[in-house]
Amino acid sequence: MGSTRLLAAGTVLAAALSGAAPAAAAPLADPPRTDMMFSAGTAEVKPGTMITLSGWAGWIGRDTGNAGKVDFFFSKGTTGPRVRIGSTEAASSGEFRFRVKATASGQYAAEYQHRKQPVKASGTAYLNVYTEKPVTQTVFGWNAFTMPCLPACTAVGPDQLISPAPIKVKLTRECLQPTAGGRVGFTGDAKNTFKSGDPGWRDFPEGEGPVEFELKPGVTRGHFYLEWTSTPAPKGGLTSCNLSLTATQTDLRKDYV
Structure with missing residues (x-):
């Protein structure tokens, strides 16, 4: 161990005396990236329909080690206040599901927090909610007299x-x-x-x-x-x-x- 340290020191000293530049340090690897895929499951439903908010969150390229908590929020329309509607656990794979009753058109938001690492991700999905009313309209009319x-x-x-x-x-x-x-x-x-x-x-x-x-x-x-x-x-x-x-x-x- 001692001779190895002396050899290394002598090598550095020799390089300095000869004017040679020391070897460059290896570049640091890019930190892992995170992402979220989030969906409300459908484009539109009637009031009272149970929908499934689902998706995936975690480290990109990893199918394990993504366990975490996902909080869900809802904003009516595009300008309504954001209201927390519940939470669920993301599995180690990063997949998550949450059932909720649709009451109005608006935007759902999901926020993911890794259980052990300072890793976060978020996503949004818009859902239309509609009612149906029968409407009768005239599509053609014609009359003639004394023909x-x-x-x-x-x-x-x-x-x-x-x-x-x-x-x-x-x-x-x-x-x-x-x-x-x-x-x-x-x-x-x-x-x-x-x-x-x-x-x-x-x-x-x-x-x-x-x-x-x-x-x-x-x-x-x-x-x-x-x-x-x-x-x-x-x-x-x-x-x-x-x-x-x-x-x-x-x-x-x-x-x-």
Whole structure:
């Protein structure tokens, strides 16, 4: 041991006398880095839904030795005060899970503290909470009065988007000639081709009205089409129709809370 120390000292002294620079010290290794992955599990839910806040925290590149405590906080919206909602333990792997009931839209925050080392990490996740309310809106309306409908009265709605919900139609028909009849539909076909039994159409070969019914076209882009035909009046009589069509849909509207 003594000779080794003397040899080392002599070597340094010789280097100094000769003007040679001593060997450079090895560079220090970068300290380990930490991180967190955090999720609320979904983008949006209804009030009262139980959600799972989960993720991973700890040393990057390590799947053990990451045990620690994770505290959770919630802020309503983007400006609400931060409220602590609970805590859980991160496993040695760094994984953690925490169940909580969603009550309002806002931001969840998770803060991790290693159990033995001064290691911290944090993350945030935003969650939307919504209620649903049925809303009925008119998607098409048309009427005509004292129209002869010879050979036919037609109404072609504009090209439009509708929801997948059933279309509720109210049709009022008052024709002087009892053999008047027609059809109503919502279709994406430019030729308005009618096929018997198609749920997007309703046929009235003998005339009928007033009447209410549903259309289920199976498409969400197209146009409404009405065609009504009357027969010629007996000599000296009149041919005239009053027609009215209203189509509505009821959808569930989301209100975020």
